[in-house]
Amino acid sequence: MALTISAPLRREHVSSRERVSTALRPPSTYRRARGARGKYAPVVRRDPSRDAIKRLFDMVAATLALLFFAPLLVGIALAIKINSPGPVFFRQPRYGKGNRLFRIYKFRTMYTHLHDTSGVTQTTSNDARVTSVGRVLRQTSLDELPQLINVMKGDMSLVGPRPHVPGMLAGGVPYEDLVPYYFQRHMVRPGITGLAQVNGCRGSTTHSPAAIARIDHDLDYIENWSLKLDVRIIARTVVTEFLSGTGI
Secondary structure, three states: OOOOOEOOOOOOOOOOOOOOOOOOOOHHHHHHHHOOOOOOOOEOOOOOOHHHHHHHHHHHHHHHHHHHHHHHHHHHHHHHHHHOOOOOEEEEEEEOHHHOEEEEEEEOOEOOOOOOOOOOOOOOOOOOOEOHHHHHHHHHOHHHOOHHHHHHHOOOEEEOOOOOOOOOEEOOEEHHHHOOOHHHHHHOOOEEEOHHHHOOOOOOOOOHHHHHHHHHHHHHHHHOOOHHHHHHHHHHHHHHHHOOOOOO
16 A cells, blocks of 8 residues: 655655554654655545445444444443442533534443543543543453444444544644644544554543554555555554553
């Protein structure tokens, strides 16, 4: 797969040796290949014919996953209710395809009187707002499982750019101010996991270079999408998130 992101603004020269497949490469390598931030704003070209194939894959895989995880979902719901008062699910507006807002589903991992409904306040290590059950769910990323419902509803995909809350900060400023081409990531449905996440770009966005690399990985995913890439990302997510998550 060749990198084919065009550049309407001034762009640094990139050799043919550097224009190699970026799928699953580390963020640091990717940043060297793409040049410094602010030199240009890439425009991603996407073939609409791929959407139907991806949607079919999402529906079949999400249905099978919900059936497989059904006993676990019930067990988690009971544990949340026993551990702390409040609803089982946490719902929050997030950006979807075409900048359309939708309501994301997660297992509640925080005390209801302490959580930030806007989502602007990010979770930190050893966050006092997180319940004991919630800490386990975050470390294993099991709190994300209800998003399979979002996939069935058509709000999300299994793999894609992670959905952000409106007004999300990166490097202390709104994400779209830090990354001028930020909204291009909303050309596709957001995902439960993504290329950025399996490359270590997850958690806090207070560090500007890491926040920028996350968006660049999102655009690379959109440009280079294939079912094979989705399967590789899902497989790596099982290892990096469910088996060795950080809980942030």
